[in-house]
Amino acid sequence: MMNHGGTRMTYAYERIKKIKCFLFDMDGTINLGNQLIPGMEGFFDKLKAVGRDYYLLTNNSSRSHEHYVNKMNGLGVPVTRQDILISxxxxxxxxxxxxxxxxxxxxxxxxxxxxxxxxxxxxxxxxxxxxxxxxxxxxxxxxxxxxxxxxxxxxxxxxxxxxxxxxxxxxxxxxxxxxxxxxxxxxxxxxxxxxxxxFGKPYQYMVDVVLDKTGYAKEEIAMVGDRLATDIAFGLNNGILSIMVLTGEATLEDVEQGSIKPDIILPHAKEILKYL
The missing domain is CATH 3.40.50.1000 (HAD superfamily/HAD-like)
Structure with missing residues (x-):
């Protein structure tokens, strides 16, 4: 599902295949509060199985890495401290x-x-x-x-x-x-x-952390999230693929009416697996 013309759509999906590292927003993308979004069960195990890396990103600097590790593991999302990136x-x-x-x-x-x-x-x-x-x-x-x-x-x-x-x-x-x-x-x-x-999304400094940690090039990194002004702008501003999901804040109507246009729009993050 895309909000652009066919040629750009095909190009964007081709870009997904080249992604080696996915950056995921949490609330609205993986979970809603203390509930895993239905359909995300086992998603990260499948992502690992096809050889992709991932990090979970949050701007919320009031919490520790351990907080998010405990929360995500409790929801069945396998992460360690190294997989959580905070502003x-x-x-x-x-x-x-x-x-x-x-x-x-x-x-x-x-x-x-x-x-x-x-x-x-x-x-x-x-x-x-x-x-x-x-x-x-x-x-x-x-x-x-x-x-x-x-x-x-x-x-x-x-x-x-x-x-x-x-x-x-x-x-x-x-x-x-x-x-x-x-x-x-x-x-x-x-x-x-x-x-x-x-320092947080949508600015470059979180991308710098990923580049320093992984050595990947920007074209090998994608941002997946539900908020236009932070998640999607973060991808667009920093030359990494932006994938918007419709399980959280932003709607298709928001995209049509706003100035921030994601590279790809998917109904659900689990759809990523179809294109790898």
Whole structure:
């Protein structure tokens, strides 16, 4: 199923055959909340059986790798810590290259702080301690005191970066809670300054992690997801095949009315196996 002309459709399906590494969004693509999407049973075993690699990607920097490993294994999806890529991995991968050993003031959950510390960076906690960067993550434990310290550091000239741009995080029952992008707007309003970099989808830094980890070329990598502005834009912006599935947020009508056009649209992620 495609939203483009026949020639491009044929070309896109030919591209699937060349993919060696699939990047999967989770919620809306593999699972809906704590339920596996019907039809995804055994999918990843079959993908491995035909010699394809895969990673599960999320922008949600409030959780640890172990959280997603436990959740996905509980749903019957075989993954290890190495198979989970979080926006915080893109952050630490970039910092290792550009500012190894950096001192960081992080607005984040205990899980994010642990991820950053384990990656070899020093966490600071006060205005008086020097920091090389302020890091804004999805901080569901945010206090006014830490928010104020972050803004004061930024006012003093400390550059700030963010794990991901999402403004709203979906929760049960079709509701939403404020995400990192909303916190960035608050900080921009308070300081008059924009973040230097944002690391999650749809930006390049998650692709950089995959390229560094695997050695694959971009034409051997595909992004599979249900959200146009993050998953599909991530593929299109970074020269990797974008495959939209209709099991989550975006609909065919959204594609027709919007400016973001996936390379391929499938009703369900399991359909990928037909083209390998």
């Amino acid at each position: 915080s991995d893109a952050l630490t991968n970039w910092l290792r290259k550009h500012r190894p050993g950096a001192r960081l003031f992080v607005l984040g959950t205990p899980q994010l702080l642990q991820t950053v510390a384990e990656a070899g960076f020093t966490l600071t906690n006060t205005l008086e301690e020097s920091a090389d960067y302020v890091v804004v993550g999805f901080d569901q434990t945010l206090t006014y005191e830490r928010l104020a310290i972050a803004c004061r550091l930024i006012d003093k000239g400390v550059p700030y970066v963010a794990t991901h741009p999402d403004v709203r995080c979906p929760i049960e029952g079709g509701e939403f809670i404020p995400d990192t992008g909303a916190m960035l707007e608050l900080i921009k309003t308070a300081t008059g300054k924009k973040p230097q970099l944002i």
